[in-house]
Amino acid sequence: MNTFNNNSMKWRYLKQHIFFGLVRASALIITLALGGIIFYIVYNGIGAISWDFITKPPTDSMTKGGIMPAILGTIYLTVGAIAIGLPLGIASAIYLTEYAKQGRIVRFIKVGINCLAGVPSVVFGLFGLGFFVILMKFGSSILAGSLTLGFLILPTIIGASEEALKSVPQTFREASLSLGVSKWQTTFRIVLPNALPGILTGSILGIGRAAGETAPIMFTAAAYFTSKLPGSIFDEVMALPYHIYVLATAGTNIEATRPIQFGTVLVLVAVVLGIDLVAIVIRSYMRRNKRW
Amino acid sequence: METNIIIKLNNVNFYYGQSRALTDISMTFGKNKVTALIGPSGCGKSTLLRLLNRMNDLIDGTRVEGEILFEDKNIYAPDIDPVEIRRKIGMVFQKPNPFPKTIYNNIAYGPKLTGVNAGDLDTLVEQSLKQSVLWNEVKDILNKSAMNLSGGQQQRLCIARALAMKPDILLMDEPTSALDPISTAKIEDLIEELKKDYTIIIVTHNMQQAARISDETAFFYIGNLVEYNKTEKIFTKPDVKQTEDYITGRFG
Structure with missing residues (x-):
């Protein structure tokens, strides 16, 4: 035994x-x-990195010089996408979780949002070209690109926001309403502040995606080369992902640009991580006095 | 309406979807009285309580029939704003539910946002905390998070939060069921004190508690008001056999 x-x-x-x-x-x-x-990426790219590389525009048919316009363009486009996607996404999520009567219509909308999340990014790019660039006459511009990227990351932000809003205890809502505080005020003073860290956590994913996507911006915002920096949101910009794509596929001398390609990839990764880092810092700051 | 009556229910029916939770309830609540609602789980006592400040509005698919008069007005009339009703009829919940804010801001929250009693917030906060007998314990930590308080302190904070709105009526939904005996005793003393200025309607599972603190007691069973009388009478010589069985612990 x-x-x-x-x-x-x-x-x-x-x-x-x-x-x-x-x-x-x-x-x-x-x-x-x-x-x-x-x-x-670091091994192959670090050699290309220098102060000039990140502060100077390209020269000699992209084989020399820096990528500063592309860095700036990606930051513009990403910030633009956040400025459009985050408020719209949070507002939609508030409607869906706090206000809409749960039923067939809400379910239908949610299915629609999930489908949107599965749409290939090139389709967003073509939609942006047809709608923002041509129909709305924004032209290929920061505005059109930001709107397209904003819509691309919308499902991610709505999904994250919904989850975050749902995780705010119902008892907080009841307590606030029972004091004779209106639903609107309850949502803005109690529910949203408590959901924000969660909303940001989820949105970081979308933001990183916005910075790294090529297809949505190639028809709507990105230029192969701009001789000067954008002066308004109606100007075209260079952008890191598109720059990499162009250098790797369409340059006049692809081999000669190889170190610059790796350098650009490294910078793109750093920019995405930088954006994430900012969001993480904001989140941890807001989380400090949250406990229930 | 008679002057000593603050709320009057006329033939109230309440439905969750298809199922009826309250059947033809007619009763009145006395002003500056403590009324206890007792009965076994699922008898509708909490549902009735939440009808009085329209908290059941938050649940989809519910329906009310009949009328509930407060200050001679039906609070379910179409032109009544439930938000206004809730300013006058405060509520304390079963589980203490302070906001994740400082102690001070928990109290100041309602007055600040509604503009009611928002004049001198410092005085109001102090006054409300004194009324709920919490002031001496928290006066030096007003800017600390309310989440650090003990359960009993949190519940007294929730009472203070409701009192800061200076309501006419305070609804209490099993306010001591999540608390230890000492905290419970403190809250019961507090209720005794508060009834001088407020009308209190309290749902409780604890029959000793109902007997100790209430002036009137209503016994509910499966959505019906079985018996409603002076607490003394209910606990000594109830008219209905069912009431007697319940209070003597034979069922429930």
Whole structure:
């Protein structure tokens, strides 16, 4: 009996070890893949990075000089996308969770939003071209590109906001309403402030995506080369993802631009991480006195 | 309406979707009285309480029939704003639910946003906390988060928060069921004190509590008002057998 027990215990421990091993290996593979990609980019790109590279425009058919206009363009487009996507997305989520009567129509809208999330980004690009660039006559511009990217990240922001709003305890709403505070005020003074950290967490994903997408901006905002920096939101801009795409596929001398391509990729990754970092800092600041 | 009556229900029916939660309730609540609503779980006592400040409006698919008169006006009349009703009829919930704000801002929140009693907030905060007998415990930590208080303190803070709106009526939905005996005793003393200035309607599962603190007691069973009388009478010589069975612990 004793030996049987020992064996069965051993077998159970073994199983446990195998299982933990597998889980650990999965985590390790993901970390290694991520580390590998980052290492590859940094290793190949770091040589191109210099003060001139990030502060000067390109020269000599893109084979020399910097990428400053593309960095600036990506920041403009991303900030524009946030300025459009975040308020619109939060407002939609507030309507869906706080105001709309739960039923068939709301379900239909939610299905629609989920479908939107699955639409390939090139389709957003073509929509932006047809609607903002041509029909609304914005031309290929920061405005058209920001709107297109804003719509692209809308489903992510709505989804994250809905979850965050739902996680605010119902008792907070009841407490506020029972004091004779209106629903509007309750939403803005109690529900939204408590949901904001969650909303930002989810929105970070969308924001990173907005900065890195190529297809939505290639028809709506991005230029192969601009001789001067944009003066208004109706001007075209260079943008990092599009710059990489152009250098890697359409340049006059693709091989000669290789170091610049890697350098640009490194900068793009850094910009995306930078945007994420800002959001994380804001979030942790807002979370400080939240506990329930 | 007679001067000593503050709320009057006439043939009130209430439905969650298809199912009826309250059947033909007619009753009155006395001014500056403590009225206890008792009965087994699911008897409709909490539902009735939440009808009085229109908190059931928040639940989709509910329906009210009959009328509930407060100051001679039907609070379910189409031209009545439920927000106005809730300013005059405050509520304390089963679980203490302070906002994740400072103690001071928990109290100041309602007056600030509604503009009611918003004159001198410092005085109002102090006054409300003194009324709920919490002032001495928190006067030095008004700018600390309310979430750090104990459960009993949080519940007294919630009472103070409701009092800051200077309501006519205070509805209490099992306010001590989540609290320890000492905190419960403090709240019961507080209710005794508050009834000089307020009308209190309290739902409770605890029959000793109803007997201790209330002037009138209403016994509900499956959505019906079975018996409603002076508390003394209900707990000594109830008219209905069902009431007697319940208060003596034979069911419920």
